[in-house]
Amino acid sequence: MDHANPTRTELANAVRFLAIDAVQAANSGHPGMPMGMADIAEVLWRKYLKHDPAVPDWVNRDRFVLSNGHGSMLLYAVLHLSGYGLSIDDLKGFRKWQSVTPGHPERGLTPGVETTTGPLGQGLANAVGMALAERLLAAEFNEPGCDIVDHHTYVFVGDGCLMEGVSHEACSLAGTWHLGKLIAFYDDNGISIDGHVEGWFTDQTPMRFRAYGWHVVEGVDGHDPLSIERAIEAGRAERDRPTLICCKTVIGHGSPNRAGTHDVHGAPLGAAEIAATRDHLGWNHAPFVIPEPIRSAWDARAAGRERNMAWRTLFEAYCTHFPEKADYFESRMHGSRRERSADVIESLLEGRDWFEQKMATRKASQKCLDLLVGRLPELLGGSADLAPSNLTMVPASRALIPSSANGPGNYIHYGVREFGMTAIMNGVALHGGFLPYGGTFLVFSDYAKNALRMAALMHLQCIYVFTHDSIGLGEDGPTHQPVEHAAMLRQIPGMSVWRPADAVETAFAWAAALETTDAPTALLLSRQNLPPLPRTAQTKAQIRQGGYVLSEAVGGTPDIILIATGSEVELALKAQSALADQGIAARVVSMPSTTTFDSQPLAYQLSVLPPKIRRVAIEAAAGDFWRKYVGLSGAVIGLSHFGESAPAETLYEEFGITVDAIVDAVSRTLEVEQGVVD
Numbered sequence: 210m211d212h213a214n215p216t217r218t219e220l221a222n223a224v225r226f227l228a229i230d231a232v233q234a235a236n237s238g239h240p241g242m243p244m245g246m247a248d249i250a251e252v253l254w255r256k257y258l259k260h261d262p263a264v265p266d267w268v269n270r271d272r273f274v275l276s277n278g279h280g281s282m283l284l285y286a287v288l289h290l291s292g293y294g295l296s297i298d299d300l301k302g303f304r305k306w307q308s309v310t311p312g313h314p315e316r317g318l319t320p321g322v323e324t325t326t327g328p329l330g331q332g333l334a335n336a337v338g339m340a341l342a343e344r345l346l347a348a349e350f351n352e353p354g355c356d357i358v359d360h361h362t363y364v365f366v367g368d369g370c371l372m373e374g375v376s377h378e379a380c381s382l383a384g385t386w387h388l389g390k391l392i393a394f395y396d397d398n399g400i401s402i403d404g405h406v407e408g409w410f411t412d413q414t415p416m417r418f419r420a421y422g423w424h425v426v427e428g429v430d431g432h433d434p435l436s437i438e439r440a441i442e443a444g445r446a447e448r449d450r451p452t453l454i455c456c457k458t459v460i461g462h463g464s465p466n467r468a469g470t471h472d473v474h475g476a477p478l479g480a481a482e483i484a485a486t487r488d489h490l491g492w493n494h495a496p497f498v499i500p501e502p503i504r505s506a507w508d509a510r511a512a513g514r515e516r517n518m519a520w521r522t523l524f525e526a527y528c529t530h531f532p533e534k535a536d537y538f539e540s541r542m543h544g545s546r547r548e549r550s551a552d553v554i555e556s557l558l559e560g561r562d563w564f565e566q567k568m569a570t571r572k573a574s575q576k577c578l579d580l581l582v583g584r585l586p587e588l589l590g591g592s593a594d595l596a597p598s599n600l601t602m603v604p605a606s607r608a609l610i611p612s613s614a615n616g617p618g619n620y621i622h623y624g625v626r627e628f629g630m631t632a633i634m635n636g637v638a639l640h641g642g643f644l645p646y647g648g649t650f651l652v653f654s655d656y657a658k659n660a661l662r663m664a665a666l667m668h669l670q671c672i673y674v675f676t677h678d679s680i681g682l683g684e685d686g687p688t689h690q691p692v693e694h695a696a697m698l699r700q701i702p703g704m705s706v707w708r709p710a711d712a713v714e715t716a717f718a719w720a721a722a723l724e725t726t727d728a729p730t731a732l733l734l735s736r737q738n739l740p741p742l743p744r745t746a747q748t749k750a751q752i753r754q755g756g757y758v759l760s761e762a763v764g765g766t767p768d769i770i771l772i773a774t775g776s777e778v779e780l781a782l783k784a785q786s787a788l789a790d791q792g793i794a795a796r797v798v799s800m801p802s803t804t805t806f807d808s809q810p811l812a813y814q815l816s817v818l819p820p821k822i823r824r825v826a827i828e829a830a831a832g833d834f835w836r837k838y839v840g841l842s843g844a845v846i847g848l849s850h851f852g853e854s855a856p857a858e859t860l861y862e863e864f865g866i867t868v869d870a871i872v873d874a875v876s877r878t879l880e881v882e883q884g885v886v887d
Contacts, residue, residue, distance in 0.1 A: 215503045217434040220255065221247040222492050223290060223503050225463055228282035229486065230496040231303035231310070233477045238304060238312065241460040241473035242280030245431070246365060246396050249456055252437040253394075254287045254509070257445070259360060261513030262292035265320045268542050268641065269520045271360045272323050272339045276332030277367035277396065278313040279475065284322065285310045290499070290507035293321040297497050316639065316667050324639050325667050328659050330373030331632045333393065336364035337379040338636020338645075340391035340451070345589070345609075346642045348617035350538050355527040357520070357538065361390045361445070368406050371395065371414060375660075378629025383451045384422030387611050391451035392444040396431070398460040404471045415455055424450040431456030463490045541587050541642045544670070544726055564712045565741045570775070571676040571734040573712035575600035577719040582606060582619065585644070589637060591621035592648040592674075593630045598736075599648030599676045627653045631660035631673070638669040644723075648674035650682075651691040651733055654698065664729040665703035671729045672722045678708060678733040679829040680864065681776050686854030695774075696834035698731045699803055707802045708733040708828075710778035711742045714801045717752040721805065735776050737857055742778060742799070755805025756817055760785060762794035769875050770818060772798045772838055773827040777846075777866065781827055784871035793875060796822075803838075823878045829866050842881060844874040 228243035259271040275284045282303060289295040295309065302308035309319050313327040323339070326332035340362040347358040370376055383391055395414065399406055415425045424447040430436040437456070444452035461473030464486045478486065487493065494500065528535040558564055563576060582588050583605040592601045602620060609618035623630035627649050634645040654661065654675055664671050680690045698706045705728050707718035715734070722730035742759060751757035760782060762768070769788070773781035778799050785795040798817055800806055806814065818824065824843040826835035832847025839845060846866055853860060861867060 213502060215500075215506055217248070217251060220503060220506055221251040222463070222490055223499050223507065224250055224283060224286040225490070226487070226492050226494070227286035227289070227300055227497065227499070228280075229478060229483055231282050231285070231300050233480070233483060233496070234301055235304040236477055238282060238477065239279040239475045240282070240478055241400070241475070242277055242367065242396065243283035243286065244462050244464065244468075244473070245398050245458040245460045246280065246283055246394075246456075247462070248432045248434060249365070249394055249396075249437055249458075250283055250287050252434050253363060253441065254291060255507065256438065257441055258363065259516055260291075260321075260509065261517040262288075262321070262510050263514060264517055265293065267517050267520075269358065269360050272336065272362040272640065274323055274332045274336040274339070274362070274364040275314055275326055276336070276364050276370045277329065278326030278332060280365075280367075281310070281312060281314050284314055285319070287507075288319070288321040290504065291321075292508050292510040292513075295320065301497060324636070325663055328373075328663075329367070329369040330371075330375040330379075331635075331660060331663060333364055333366050333370050334375050334379035334629055334632030334660075335636035335639060336362050336391060336393070337383045337388065338633040338638075339640040340383065340388040341386060341633065342637045342640035342643055343390060344386070344388060345617045349586075350534060352527065352531055352534075355523060355530065357524050357527050361392060364391070364393045365396060366393055367396045368399070368410055369401055371412070372410055375628045375632055378626035379633055380418065380423070380451075381421050382623065382626070382629060382633065384418075385611055386609070387422075387449050388451045389448040392441070393451070393453050395453055395455045396458055397455055398458045398469075400460045400469070400471050400474060402471060402474055415453070418453045422450060424452045426452060426454045429454055429456045431458035432462060465489045544641075544644070558713070558716055564716065566712065567738050567740045568712055569735050569738050570709050570711070570715045571598075571600045571736060573709070573715035574674060574676075574719065574732060574734050575603060576712070577716050579603040579605070581719070581723075586619065587642065587644050589619055589621065589643040589645045590647070591623050591630060591634075591645070593623045593627045593653070594625045595649055595676075596622070598650070599674055601646070601648040601674055621647075623647065627656035628660060631657035631664070631671075634671050635660055635664050635667070635669055638664075638671050639667070644670060644672070646672035646674055648676065650677045650689060651675035651694050652677070652689050654691075654694050654731075658697070661698070661704065661729065661731070662701055665701050668703060668727045669729055670726050673729065673731045674734065675731055676734045677736045679735065679776060680848070680852040680860045681735055681737045681829065681857045683736075683857040683860065684854055687851035690852035691830065692848050692851055693831045695733055695828070695830045698733075699834065703728050704804065705730040705802065706733065706804050707731070708775040709801045710773070710775055710799050711739050713741070713744065713749065714752055714799070718801060721753065721802070733775065737776060739776055740779055742782070752801065753805075754809050754813060755802035755807070756798055756800035756809075756814075758796060758817055759799040760797040762796045763789055764794055766794065767796035767822055768794045769879065770796045770798055770822050770824040771827065771871065771875075772800055772818075772824060772835070774800050775828070777827040777829055780866065780868055780871060783868045784875070787868055787872050788875060791872070793879070795875065825871060825874050825878060827866070827871060829861070829864075842878070844878050846870055846874055
C-alpha cells in the first residue's frame with residue numbers, strides 16, 4: 210500500500226474488514242453484503258454523498274437508507290470512517306447489550322442512521338417518502354437563486370427487498386411521482402439465505418423498473434469504482450425519473466472459499482477464512498485496525514463542514530430576502546407548529562353545533578380536518594384508494610399530481626397500497642417538514658402492520674385514519690369487519706390508539722394526535738352514525754385523559770362499572786338506564802384511548818375504576834383485551850368469532866351486543882359477587 214495514497218480497493222477493504230471483524234466478534238451477523246457492496250459505498254460516500262458528520266440532522270443533507278438492513282455493519286463502518294460519533298469500541302460492541310450498533314440499523318440510536326430498517330423492502334419505501342418530502346418542500350420553499358431544499362435520497366437494496374411486495378407498491382408510486390432525486394443501488398448478487406435465487410426470483414428487474422417509469426442503468430460492475438461513478442453521474446443527471454443502478458456484485462467479495470455462496474450471507478466467516486481473506490486481499494492489519502492514511506482519506510468532517518456552511522450562507526441570504534418563509538421553514542423542519550395546533554380544535558369546538566349532531570365519527574374526523582388542513586400546511590394527507598369512505602379529503606385538499614402545475618399538493622392518492630402508503634408516510638415523517646396522515650379501513654391495517662410497528666419503534670408522528678371500525682359496517686361481511694384489530698394496535702408499544710364515541714371525542718382524538726409528537730396515532734372511526742353524548746364541562750375536559758366517567762351512577766356510589774368505547778358507549782348509557790329501573794346503580798366509563806388512560810397517574814385511574822367495584826366492558830371486537838380492566842370476576846360483551854354479512858343492527862342483535870345482554874352480564878357478575886360474599 211502507498212502509505213500516502215491508498216487505492217480505492219484499499220479504502221473499500223477498510224469497510225469489508227471492519228464488517229468481518231465485528232461480525233466475528235459478535236459471533237453473529239451478516240458479513241456477505243458489506244463485503245459485496247463495500248466498493249459501491251466507497252464511491253457514494255466519499256465522492257457524492259452530501260452530509261456533515263458533525264451535524265447528522267442537517268436539513269439539506271442527502272439521505273442514505275440501507276434497505277437491506279441486515280448488512281448493518283456496512284453502514285456502521287462508513288459512519289465510523291466518515292467521522293460520525295461511532296468509535297472502534299462501538300464497532301466492537303456490534304450486536305451486544307446496550308450498544309449503539311444493533312443487528313439492524315435503528316434511527317435515534319446511532320448517529321447518522323436515517324431510518325430503522327429490518328424487515329426487507331421497507332427502507333426502500335421509506336426512501337420514496339423521503340424523496341417525496343424533498344420534492345414537495347422544494348416546490349413550496351425554494352425561490353429563484355435560493356434552492357434551500359436540494360438534496361438526493363440514496364438507497365441500497367438487495368434481492369430480498371425487491372421480492373417483498375412493498376417494493377412494488379412504493380416503486381410504482383415513485384415512478385408515477387417522477388422522483389428524480391431518488392437513486393437506488395440494486396445489489397444484484399443472486400444470493401439469499403436459502404441459496405441461489407434463480408429458483409424463486411427470476412424477475413426481469415430492469416424491465417420491471419422501466420415499466421414503473423424509472424431510469425435504469427444496467428451492466429454496472431459493483432466492484433469497479435469507475436463503472437459505479439459513471440452510473441451515479443447518469444442517475445444524478447436524470448431529473449425527471451428515479452434511477453435504479455443495477456450493480457452486479459459478488460456476495461462476500463474477497464473471501465476465497467465462500468464468496469458467491471449463501472454460506473457468507475448470515476454467519477461469521479470464522480478465524481481460518483478470515484485469515485485467508487486477509488491474505489487474499491492483502492489486508493495485513495490486526496482486527497479493527499485502520500491505517501492512518503485510509504482513515505484520513507475517509508474522513509468527511511472537513512468537506513461536510515464546508516458543504517454545510519455553504520448552505521448556511523445560502524440560507525442566510527434566503528432569510529434576508531424571504532424572512533417570513535425562512536421562519537416558517539425552520540418551524541416546519543422542527544415541528545414547532547404542531548404543539549400549538551391542538552389548540553385550534555378546542556377553540557373551534559366552541560359555538561359549533563355540528564359537534565352536537567348525530568354523525569359517524571369518520572364524518573366528524575373529516576370536519577376536524579376541514580378546520581385543520583387550511584390552517585396547518587404541514588399536514589400531508591392521503592388514502593389508499595378510499596378517500597370517499599375514509600373522508601380524508603376536504604375542500605382545502607389539493608391532490609398531488611405528477612408534474613403538476615397546481616402547486617405541490619397536500620393530498621396523496623396512494624392507490625390500493627396500504628403497506629406502501631404507511632411505509633411512505635414513515636419516510637415523509639423521517640425526512641421532516643410534514644405531518645402525514647393516511648386513511649384506509651381498519652381491517653386493512655393488517656396489510657400495513659409492520660410499517661405501523663416501525664413507526665412506533667421510531668417514535669414517528671404519523672396519523673393513521675382507520676375507518677369502518679367494527680361489525681357496524683354491516684353488509685360487507687366478515688372479510689371487512691375488524692375483530693382483532695383494535696387489540697392488535699393497542700398492543701404495539703408506543704402506538705397511541707383512539708376509538709371515539711362521538712364527534713366531541715373525535716375532536717379530542719385529533720387534538721391528541723397533533724400533540725403527540727413522539728409517537729404515531731391510530732384513529733378508529735365508525736361508518737355508522739353515533740349520537741352526541743351528554744357531558745358536563747368537567748367530563749369534556751377529562752376526555753384528554755383517555756378514559757373518564759361519562760355518566761355517574763345514581764346516588765354517586767356505583768354497584769357496577771360499565772366500560773365502553775366507540776359505538777358501544779351509547780349501549781352502555783342505555784344499559785345504565787335499564788339497570789337503574791332494576792335498582793342497580795351503574796357508572797358509565799367512556800374509554801376512547803386505553804393507551805392514554807394507561808399512562809395517567811394511578812390515582813386518576815383508580816378514581817375512574819375503583820378496585821373493589823365489579824366491571825363489565827363492552828366493545829364490538831375481540832373481548833380478551835378487556836380482561837386487564839375487568840379481571841376474572843368481571844364480564845366482557847364482545848366477540849370471539851368473525852362477523853357476518855348483514856345490516857349492522859342485525860349483527861349487534863344476533864351477536865348479543867345489546868342492552869339486554871349488558872343487563873344480563875351485570876346481573877350474573879353481581880350474583881357471582883354475592884355468592885363470594887355469602
